[in-house]
Amino acid sequence: EDQVTQSPEALRLQEGESSSLNCSYTVSGLRGLFWYRQDPGKGPEFLFTLYSAGEEKEKERLKATLTKKESFLHITAPKPEDSATYLCAVQSFQGGSEKLVFGKGTKLTVNP
Amino acid sequence: NAGVTQTPKFQVLKTGQSMTLQCAQDMNHNSMYWYRQDPGMGLRLIYYSASEGTTDKGEVPNGYNVSRLNKREFSLRLESAAPSQTSVYFCASSKDNSGANVLTFGAGSRLTVL
Numbered sequence: 001e002d003q004v005t006q007s008p009e010a011l012r013l014q015e016g017e018s019s020s021l022n023c024s025y026t027v028s029g030l031r032g033l034f035w036y037r038q039d040p041g042k043g044p045e046f047l048f049t050l051y052s053a054g055e056e057k058e059k060e061r062l063k064a065t066l067t068k069k070e071s072f073l074h075i076t077a078p079k080p081e082d083s084a085t086y087l088c089a090v091q092s093f094q095g096g097s098e099k100l101v102f103g104k105g106t107k108l109t110v111n112p
Numbered sequence: 113n114a115g116v117t118q119t120p121k122f123q124v125l126k127t128g129q130s131m132t133l134q135c136a137q138d139m140n141h142n143s144m145y146w147y148r149q150d151p152g153m154g155l156r157l158i159y160y161s162a163s164e165g166t167t168d169k170g171e172v173p174n175g176y177n178v179s180r181l182n183k184r185e186f187s188l189r190l191e192s193a194a195p196s197q198t199s200v201y202f203c204a205s206s207k208d209n210s211g212a213n214v215l216t217f218g219a220g221s222r223l224t225v226l
Contacts, residue, residue, distance in 0.1 A: 104152065
């Protein structure tokens with residue numbers, strides 16, 4: 001069974017304190033790994049897609065990396081506005097159909 | 113550019129009542145989806161429509177029906193609401209349903225069933 005596990009469940013940082021969020025997955029036939037950001041009371045908002053091991057993508061203070069078993073979302077010198085829940089999702093192709101599985105998310109709080 | 117619009121944003125129902133959640137997208141996307149999000153669980157797919165005129169069950173379809181009214185609109189109906197259907201519902205759309213698709217989500221509809 002496909003699994004997507006995010007850790008930690010919650011992370012509290014001081015402004016400027018860099019850290020990483022983890023998304024580990026067990027799927028066959030990986031199509032892509034997605035990172036979304038979700039603010040309270042809103043829908044998830046797309047951040048990155050990673051397609052193959054070794055790939056990296058950056059956007060402002062965020063950098064996403066991918067290996068064969070996990071992805072990391074690195075947050076450099078975070079600001080309070082980076083506070084949100086970050087969701088990881090893995091898309092695979094199995095049995096003739098596409099399947100997208102979401103992790104439970106990591107709730108990030110950045111204190112000023 | 114509105115993206116994905118869901119209505120209503122909030123709804124309270126009594127057990128056994130019925131209701132329809134509406135969703136519309138203005139991005140000319142082919143595929144549309146309904147998810148539910150519950151505390152401590154990841155987003156779970158209820159139903160999806162890969163293209164206009166088609167609908168398919170997702171992971172948790174029991175108790176729901178859907179209608180792809182046209183390319184823009186995809187509605188979710190609860191025929192006889194149950195407390196277990198208390199959740200936040202998200203509609204999403206994507207260009208198509210093949211390959212690695214980026215989903216654009218609506219703001220969500222919070223449903224409480226008493």
